[in-house]
Amino acid sequence: MPQLTRQVKINAPKEKTWEILADWGAVSNWAPTITESHTTTEAKRGVGSIRSCDHTQMGNIEEEVVAWEEGSSLSYDVIKGLPMPMKSLNNTWSVSGEGADSMVTLTMDFGMKFGPLGALMAALAVRRMMNKEMGLTLAGLKQYVENGEVVSAVSEVSEGSLAAVT
Numbered sequence: 336m337p338q339l340t341r342q343v344k345i346n347a348p349k350e351k352t353w354e355i356l357a358d359w360g361a362v363s364n365w366a367p368t369i370t371e372s373h374t375t376t377e378a379k380r381g382v383g384s385i386r387s388c389d390h391t392q393m394g395n396i397e398e399e400v401v402a403w404e405e406g407s408s409l410s411y412d413v414i415k416g417l418p419m420p421m422k423s424l425n426n427t428w429s430v431s432g433e434g435a436d437s438m439v440t441l442t443m444d445f446g447m448k449f450g451p452l453g454a455l456m457a458a459l460a461v462r463r464m465m466n467k468e469m470g471l472t473l474a475g476l477k478q479y480v481e482n483g484e485v486v487s488a489v490s491e492v493s494e495g496s497l498a499a500v501t
Contacts, residue, residue: 337444337445337447337462338442338445339443339462339469340440340441340442340443341440341466341470341473341501342438342440342441342473342500342501343438343439343473343476343477343499343500343501344477345436345437345438345439345476345477345480346481347436347481348432348434348435348436348437349406349430349433349437350406351437351480352430352432352437352476352480353407353437355476355479355480356428356430356439356476357380357405357409358380359374359379359380359386359409360373360374362388363388364479364485365472365476365478365480365485366388366471366472366475366476366486367471367472367475367486367487367489367491367492368391368392368468368471368472368489369388369391370390370391370487371388371389372386372387372388372389373386373387374386375397380400380403381400381403382401382402382403383399383400384399385397385398385414386398390416391489392418393416393417393418396413396416396417397414397416398411398412398413398414398426399411399414401425406430407431408427408428408429408430409428410425410426410427410428411425411426412424412425413425420447420449421445421446421448421461422447423445424443424444424445424446425443425444425445426441426442427441427443427444428440428441439473439476441473443465445461445465447461471489471492473500474492474493475492477499477500478491478492478493
């Protein structure tokens with residue numbers, strides 16, 4: 336299963352960064368490709384909670400939390416709205432750090448349909464597209480945590496925030 340990992344250093348304590356990530360239904364405040372989001376379950380955070388997101392390119396998607404380590408990491412699967420030719424997609428967000436700074440790591444695991452043809456598509460196009468999406472999302476998070484600015488469009492992600500993503 337292909338895997339991608341990106342990181343960003345955020346000039347804010349780990350606790351502040353975690354609280355924004357843990358506000359599960361509010362991802363549209365900082366993810367520039369998500370125009371609207373909300374939880375659809377009674378549980379607003381933790382394993383089993385589900386959110387609905389309107390994505391600028393994929394339409395409506397639903398994501399379910401499958402792992403939750405309070406204060407440090409969460410993992411979720413896309414359960415509705417996967418783009419073709421993907422058959423599975425899991426994102427894991429982890430936050431570390433002490434003092435004034437935090438490091439956020441986003442790891443994406445995805446599976447492809449169509450056997451060897453799907454593997455070729457992953458190698459040629461899907462990795463590039465997902466890497467770009469991950470970079471924009473991490474940059475939006477950095478900008479929101481550090482400045483409190485809601486990021487509602489790709490054009491609103493600052494160059495400084497984007498340059499900080501590795």
